[in-house]
Amino acid sequence: MAENLPYSTSVGTLENMLEKIKSASVPERFTQDFVSTKLAMKGGTAASCIPFLKKMGFVASDGTPTDLYKEFRNPKKSRLAVGKAFKKLYHKLYEMNEYVHDAKDQDVLGLIVECTGGEKDSATTKYTLSTLNMLRRIADFDSESEVDVEMPDSSNGHAAPIQPNIQATPQFQIAPRGQVGGKGINLSYTINLNLPSTKDIEVFNAIFKSLKEHLLGD
Known part of the structure; x- marks a missing residue:
């Protein structure tokens, strides 16, 4: 049975928003007003990224920033937080290849087409691959260290x-x-x-x- 995979139609804007989140204070609720005022990102393109952040597990359904959102703002854990979100977003692909985050573009494209039943050259497939590639580029999929080192x-x-x-x-x-x-x-x-x-x-x-x-x- 074909499955839908999450994607963003504004990958560049999404990446920019993630970068701005690191330096902005944590809001009580992650709203369009917060995005336009505190993150200085206006317009419908920026607003459309909010639902995707909810799918990532960064923002709860009521707009409250989650623990994963706060972990992402920690420079030491930022990439690991994206890695966790990535595995949440693409768990269906992990059922097909447990190392999908390390797979080549053509192999990932094949998995997307197989999973969604979509066309290889469709806009949806391209957006899905583009979103996936952006996220895995800024993520770390290694397990957290078992050693506690005091800085x-x-x-x-x-x-x-x-x-x-x-x-x-x-x-x-x-x-x-x-x-x-x-x-x-x-x-x-x-x-x-x-x-x-x-x-x-x-x-x-x-x-x-x-x-x-x-x-x-x-």
Whole structure:
């Protein structure tokens, strides 16, 4: 059975609106007045993006910004929030290909046509592909990190201690020691280090500095 897939007829305007949402304060309700006044985006094209934000899960049916909307405004979580919205919007495509967000354009186009029953060259199909491509370009589909890394404390200007999630598994090895033929026990460790999902090099520098100080010594 053919399924409808959400799309925007004003992809550029939608992307611009998403960018403006990051810097604007969170309204009590996300309305056309908020869009035209606070986001400085007037006209029917901008207003038509509001229903799509509701489909994304950014705005509730009564216009209230959701937790996902607030998460999107956090620079550290913005791309992950879009990734969650993407999976919500295109769950039907995920039933057909669980890695649809990484698929090539032609493969995605084929899935859209198969799912909707529409024509490959129709305006609806083109809008659907264009909307999907814009969203996956600004999204992150990696799972959130299992490691809690404390960033520098801005209150005193010093970095708080970082405690990486490390699991050490002891391994025993019997090896010769000395010249008298005795046997000794060498203790070694296998260290599993789960790194955070971030592109900030300072986070990794801090983690490996902590690793050196607490486990490896000078």
